[in-house]
Each structure stands twice: as structure tokens, then as C-alpha cells.
Amino acid sequence: MSEELDGELLEAAGAAGTKAPATVPDTGKYAQQLSRGLTFKENILITLSAVTPASSVFIIVPAVINGIGGASALAFVIAGVIGIFVALCYAELSSAFPITGGEYAFVARTLGKPWGFGLFLMNLVSGVLIIGVIASGASQYLGVLSSALGGGWVGIVVILVTTVIACFGIRTNALVTGIFLLLEIAALVVLTLVGFLHVQQPISTLWTPVTSGPGGILVPAAAGLIVAYTSTALFAFNGYGAAVYYAEETKNARSTIGRAIMWSLAIAVLAELIPLIAVLLGTSDMAKLVASPSPMTEFLTTEAGSTVNTLVSIGIAIAVINAVLAIILQFGRTLFSSARDRSWPDGLNRAFGHIHPKLRTPVVATLVVGVISALCLWLVPFDVLLVATSAGIVILYALVGLAALIGRINHTTDAAEYRMRWWPAAPILMIVATLVILVMTVIADWVPVAVAVGIFAAGLIYYVLYLRGKPDRWTLPEPADEELEEETA
Known part of the structure; x- marks a missing residue:
């Protein structure tokens, strides 16, 4: 590599903070502003922390158990199969566009740019709000230690503290999330052992939909609800695609990011499905489990005692904190990427696009995401937060599948080193599955879908009124040159 090109890169991506341009001169590529220090395994650690298997099992899975009882296992199996198609599409698109903007970057x-910005806004709003949804679970599980830790203020503190940590270097965050991830997996191992050591229900429980009727008696649930609750199961697995958000900080991203996504999905499915099956087969009272607002806590207390429940609850609280940290990292980088793509007025672009000269992280964007998330948790009712975040994931998956299908047809994904198997079957099946789930979700409750579509439409309107037709806005350069970063590091 010539000294002149090295010099251009250093000037563009060096420790110049807000003065660094977003692209390397005369190349049409992003400058390497973030620190490319993550290994393949470290990327997986942060990605799995965003999936947060333990908090999914204890916070999201209970809603499925309440709705369809033992058939929740079947819903999660279906979601896992759909997840394979989703992950294949993510893997190829992420390899073609290893850009920290994530889904909006490749859509x-x-x-087309309008679809990308609509998805960006929907995803960013959902991400900021979901941080509050997840953080609210901290008080529930820390409350077993002391009633003083059971207040709503705990979630706000968790968000603010993790926001500060997220501003540190990416390798520091990989270490922190890795340690926390091991602790939450340990909690799931305990839950699994308690279940499988006390198997008391027939295997048919796992595909029999039931719910709690009058007087707490189990009554059959409609089989169609299994499909509807599959969207919740998809949400529980969601996060494995987040590996692409750290692509500009991962070594050899084009060749490793696809495998990181596939491994993250496989680990997430096993880490959530196995404990779920253990609980469903190990409970001594299915009716009480299904009727309980906290089935996992109910199960542990009944089958293993309050001491074990307390220890596991601490692990779940750690999982919640870990998830909040990982998701703030993810969406701080999304906001940074949007500023680098000149999505906002220049003053906001300079602020959100600022990279700390030593930490090489998007400090301002990260702080903005964290503070807004804390304010939302404080000011917005929890039910509203839940409604605004529950349907966006299905729309996002449908667009990712469409992008993976069209990308090969129009040759925009030709640069991908990871090429999915079963194309075009995988993206077509993914699109069909997500549309079926979307229809069933609308039938069950149209409001969350309407909210997600409304936010997406707001993004389209913003693009048309502010970004369209302006040559200095949303030029969307090519991914950064990995080889240059390695030579100048």
C-alpha cells in the first residue's frame, strides 16, 4: 500500500475527533474512524449479550407460557427455524455491507434510500424504547435482595450507569459483556438442571396449547395462537443480527461476520429453548405455572426453594444489565452512522458523528441514546413502551429478507464473502413466514403494527422532505477498507 494512501487514511480516520471526515478522499469509502480491535469471538460475546438469553427466558418467555402453556416450546421451535432463514439473510447482507449502521445500511x-431511512427511524425508535422495557426488569429481580431495590428508579439508574460504560473502548465492553454473559448462562444452567432433575409432565405437553381459565383451571387454547406467539418468540431470539453493528470494529469482518451471526443464533436458540423445555416438563403444577405472572420465579421457588430462586434472580438482574449495555452500544453506533451519512442538520451531524480521539467510540451518540432511553422509562407508561416495540421486529425481518432476495438479483451484494445456502428459498421463506406472523399479529392486536408502520411512514416523509435530491445528504459510501486499518494500526 502506498505511503500517500496510508497518509490519506491517517488524516481521515486518525485521532481528530469531530474534524475527521466521514470518507477517505477519492475512494468513495468510509474512513476507519472506529477502532478495529474485536476478534470474531469477542464480537459474538457482545452480540449474545444483546440477545440476552437469560432475560429473554425470564422476562419475555413468561408471556408465551401464559398464552399457550406447554405449546410455547413449539412456538420457540418454529421461531428457531424461521431464525435460520433470517440469520442466513443477515449473514450475506452483513458480509456485503459490513457497516455499523446495520439493517438500514443494507436495505x-x-x-432504495427511502426504504432504508424508514427502517432506520423505526429501528432506532424501537431500540431506544426497548432499552427501557428491558431495564425495567432489573428492579423485579434485584428486589429479591432488598425491597429498596424494587422501585422503578432502579431501571433508570441501570440505563445511566451502563451508558457511561458503553462510552469506553469496544474491547473493554467486550470484556465486561463477556463476564456478565457467563454469569447469566450460569443462571440458565441452574434453571435447566432443576427442571430436568424433576421431570413430571408428559412430552406431549410441549405441543399442547392451553391457557388459564376461570378458577385457574387449564383450558384449551386456539392452535392459531401458536403462530401469533411465534412473533414473541422471534423477539426473544432477536439480536443475533447485531453482530453487523460492530463490523467496523471487528477484524476481517467481511469473512467472519456471517459466521458470527450464525453462531450467535445457534447459541441463543439453545440457551433459551433448553431451559424452557426443562421448566415445562419439570413443573409439578402446570395450571399454577401458566396462571402465574412470573412463571420462572414460581417454578424455581416451588421446585428448588427460595434460596435457589434468589441466586438465580441475581443472575437474571446481571443479564438485564448486560442486555441494556449491549443494546446501548448497538444503537449508539446506529445514531453515529446516521450522522456520518448526513441524515440530520449539520450541527446534529457533527455532534452525533463525533468519535472520541482516544477511546475511538461515538461518545455523544451513545450518551444521547442512553439519556433518551432513561427519560422514556421515567415518563412513558410501560404498556406504551411495549406496544411501540413489539411489532417492528417483524417488519424489519420482512425487509431484510426482501433485501437479501433483491440484492443478488441487482448484484448489489456481489461483494459478500459469505454466501447463503438455499438462495432464493431462504429469503422467500423468510418473507412469507414474517408476513404470516404479521397478519396473525394484526388479527390479535392491530395497534402495535399500526404504531410500527406509523414510525416507518414518518421516516419516509422525513426522507422525501429533507434528504431527497440533496447531493450532500445520504451519499452512502462503500464500507471502510479493512486492510488499511490493519496496516496503519
């Missing part, structure tokens, strides 16, 4: 480049 904009394959389906």
Missing part, C-alpha cells in the same frame, strides 16, 4: 443500498 438502503439494495431496496
Whole structure:
């Protein structure tokens, strides 16, 4: 590599903070502003922390158990199969566009800029709000230690503290999330052992939909609800695609990011499905489990005692904190990427696009995401937060599948080193599955879908009124040159 090109890169991506341009001169590529220090395994650690298997099992899975009882296992199996198709699409698109903007970056480049910005806004709003939803679970599980830790203020503190940590270097965050991830997996191991050491229900429980009727008696649930609750199961697995958000900080991203996504999905499915099956087969009272607002806590207390429940609850609280940290990292980088793509007025672009000269992280964007999330948890009712975040994931998956299908047809994904198997079957099946789930979700409750579509439409309107037709806005350069970063590091 020539000394002149090295010099251009250093000037563009060096420790110049807000003065660093977003692209390397005369190349049409992003500058390497973030620190490319993550290994393949470290990327998986942060990605799995965003999936947060333990908090999914204890916070999201209970809603499925309440709705369809033992058939929740079947819903999670279906979601896992759909997840394979989703992950294949993510893997190829992420390899073609290893850009920290994530889904909006490859949807904009394959389906068109308006679709990309609509998805960006929907995803960003959902991400900011979901931080509050997850953080609210901290008080529930820390409350077993002391009633003083059971207040709503705990979630706000968790968000603010993890926001500060998220501003540190990416390798520091990989270490922190890795340690926390091991602790939450340990909690799931305990839950699994308690279940499988006390198997008391027939295997048919796992595909029999039931719910709690009058007087707490189990009554059959409609089989169609299994499909509807599959969307909740998809949400519980969601996060494995977040590996692409750290692509510009991962070594050899084009060749490793696809495998990181597939491994993250496989680990997430096993880490959530196995404990779920253990609980469903190990409970001594299925009716009480299904009727309980906290089935996992009910199960542990009944089958293993309050001491074990307390220890596991501490692990779940750690999982919640870990998830909040990982998701703030993810969406801080999303906001940074949007500023680098000149999505906002220049003053906001300079602020959100600022990279700390020593930490090489998007400090301002990260702080903004954390503070807004804390304010939402404080000011917005929990039910509203839940409604605003529950349907966006299905729309996002449908667009990712469409991008993976069209990307090969129009050759925009030709640079991908990871090529999915079963194309075009995988993206087509993914699109069909997500549309079926979307229809069933609308039938069950149209409001969450309407909210997600409304936010997406707001993004389209913003693009048309502010970004369209302006040559200095949303130029969407090519991914950064990995080789240059390695040579100049």
C-alpha cells in the first residue's frame, strides 16, 4: 500500500475527533474512524449479550407460557427455524455491507434510500424504547435482595450507569459483556438442571396449547395462537443480527461476520429453548405455572426453594444489565452512522458523528441514546413502551429478507464473502413466514403494527422532505477498507 494512501487514511480516520471526515478522499469509502480491535469471538460475546438469553427466558418467555402453556416450546421451535432463514439473510447482507449502521445500511443500498431511512427511524425508535422495557426488569429481580431495590428508579439508574460504560473502548465492553454473559448462562444452567432433575409432565405437553381459565383451571387454547406467539418468540431470539453493528470494529469482518451471526443464533436458540423445555416438563403444577405472572420465579421457588430462586434472580438482574449495555452500544453506533451519512442538520451531524480521539467510540451518540432511553422509562407508561416495540421486529425481518432476495438479483451484494445456502428459498421463506406472523399479529392486536408502520411512514416523509435530491445528504459510501486499518494500526 502506498505511503500517500496510508497518509490519506491517517488524516481521515486518525485521532481528530469531530474534524475527521466521514470518507477517505477519492475512494468513495468510509474512513476507519472506529477502532478495529474485536476478534470474531469477542464480537459474538457482545452480540449474545444483546440477545440476552437469560432475560429473554425470564422476562419475555413468561408471556408465551401464559398464552399457550406447554405449546410455547413449539412456538420457540418454529421461531428457531424461521431464525435460520433470517440469520442466513443477515449473514450475506452483513458480509456485503459490513457497516455499523446495520439493517438500514443494507436495505438502503439494495431496496432504495427511502426504504432504508424508514427502517432506520423505526429501528432506532424501537431500540431506544426497548432499552427501557428491558431495564425495567432489573428492579423485579434485584428486589429479591432488598425491597429498596424494587422501585422503578432502579431501571433508570441501570440505563445511566451502563451508558457511561458503553462510552469506553469496544474491547473493554467486550470484556465486561463477556463476564456478565457467563454469569447469566450460569443462571440458565441452574434453571435447566432443576427442571430436568424433576421431570413430571408428559412430552406431549410441549405441543399442547392451553391457557388459564376461570378458577385457574387449564383450558384449551386456539392452535392459531401458536403462530401469533411465534412473533414473541422471534423477539426473544432477536439480536443475533447485531453482530453487523460492530463490523467496523471487528477484524476481517467481511469473512467472519456471517459466521458470527450464525453462531450467535445457534447459541441463543439453545440457551433459551433448553431451559424452557426443562421448566415445562419439570413443573409439578402446570395450571399454577401458566396462571402465574412470573412463571420462572414460581417454578424455581416451588421446585428448588427460595434460596435457589434468589441466586438465580441475581443472575437474571446481571443479564438485564448486560442486555441494556449491549443494546446501548448497538444503537449508539446506529445514531453515529446516521450522522456520518448526513441524515440530520449539520450541527446534529457533527455532534452525533463525533468519535472520541482516544477511546475511538461515538461518545455523544451513545450518551444521547442512553439519556433518551432513561427519560422514556421515567415518563412513558410501560404498556406504551411495549406496544411501540413489539411489532417492528417483524417488519424489519420482512425487509431484510426482501433485501437479501433483491440484492443478488441487482448484484448489489456481489461483494459478500459469505454466501447463503438455499438462495432464493431462504429469503422467500423468510418473507412469507414474517408476513404470516404479521397478519396473525394484526388479527390479535392491530395497534402495535399500526404504531410500527406509523414510525416507518414518518421516516419516509422525513426522507422525501429533507434528504431527497440533496447531493450532500445520504451519499452512502462503500464500507471502510479493512486492510488499511490493519496496516496503519
